Amino acid sequence: MAAGWFHLSVLALSSLGLISILFTIYWMHSWHGGFAWDGSILMFNCHPVLMVAGMVVVYSAASLVYRLPQSWVGSKLPWKITHASLHLMAFILTVLGLVAVFRYHNNKNITNLYSLHSWLGITTVFLFACQWFLGFTVFLLPWASVWLRSLLKPLHVFFGASILSLAIASVISGINEKLFFSLKNATKPYSSLPGEAVFANSTGMLVVIFGLLVLYVLQASSWKRPQVGITTEGQLLLQLGPGSWPVPVTSMPVTVRQPNKPW
Template sequence: MTELRSFLFYPDMDQEFPQQNLEGFNLTVWLTEAVGIVVLILMGIWTTLYRGGFAWRSNPALEFNWHPLLMTIGMIFIYGNGILIYRVFRVRRKRKLKIAHAFMHLLAFVLAVIGLQAVFDSHNLNVPPIPNLYTLHSWVGLIAIIMFAFQWVSGLVSFLYPGLHVSLRTSYLPVHVFFGVGGFLSAVTASLLGILEKAHWVITDYKDLPVEGLHVNFLGLAIIIFAALVMFLVTTPRFKRISIPEDELLLKEGIVGE
């Protein structure tokens, strides 16, 4: 029981940083990861068992299934975890965290681009072709991805390489955080819109709430709970990462990128 407590509640952290009250932090992180994995499993089951699995251009109808799966992995699960990395690995050096943050979001972007290719192919290669980008889902999703790409490039240039002057970085940081979190919530909204419109298209007896309908609704709720937990971890002031001595030292020495 003591081991479980120490595993869940960061007792060592409290000793190292007595000024931080991290009670419940670790438990919430584990819960967030568990819900995130439930999201991936529910989406995996939906695309594989209910919607027929995967193909690439040989079968545009099945190629479509890569779209919700890759978007959920990239723009929900990895995006959310990329935001959380400064909280979860709070005792690591900041430069390492920045590189990991940038790398995770690059991975999310690559998955999103493949996911976009899948949906465009599935529309364009259909006989007859299905028009692209006409629903509210597609508009919100496209805005989320464009915002995400801008954020990634401006984050790289500002905080990693070449790196802005400290004063400029300090004033850009809240903007980066606001649009980063805003982009995440836009991606969450886009995913719910996409799930709902697909449900209306393919679950012909949705109004009788068959097993697939219930599955899809619970998938949507799981995404909302994941997003709420990420937001809780990110907005709670006492969970904020505090600078470790190395960060300060390197900043004072003017080493860019720390």
């Protein structure tokens, strides 16, 4: 049951993430003329697509690497590299998204960072950059002690989930801001809920559902990488997978703590 629910969640996440990106692309293409990289409004259209793809979908994929049962067995280093690489990809997409909006604003003499959406977004990106740098230097490079990693790991996990939450909030506020501007002087204003408003609001709801599901998977204790000598029943099912025979109790490793001795 645990394994089936886990794989169903992974399938749902993959589908929702892809649909969220495709919906954002369709919105910008169908209602706002498509894309370009020339400083025009078409360059601005790249901004929402890159931010949804980078700060939400790819970022979430990187965060969920350690929830895959395959990462629970063997060396952790390849999964650390995968985790860091996906986060780096998310950061590159995010930076390109910022370049798109800043270059458009500068070409049109529009003030940068004046709205709550922009403040929230730039704060999220700043925290993301700090988080990636901390993770790379402390958890990927071999110099840090076990004590330091143990000390910083709870903060790393907390800010990982917090940054995703802030990214979702930034996307939602950005969708709302874009609709207010694009439908301000339209034949059918935002308040009459024209087709673009319905589609964009639906895209925002998809992003919210996607983010909530990611946060749920991140918080589910049975889907976390087990500590040495500690494996819950749900984690054992995930490791065995469907169709696998249970491991005899006598063959399973047992970690025994000696009295008055540290782990």
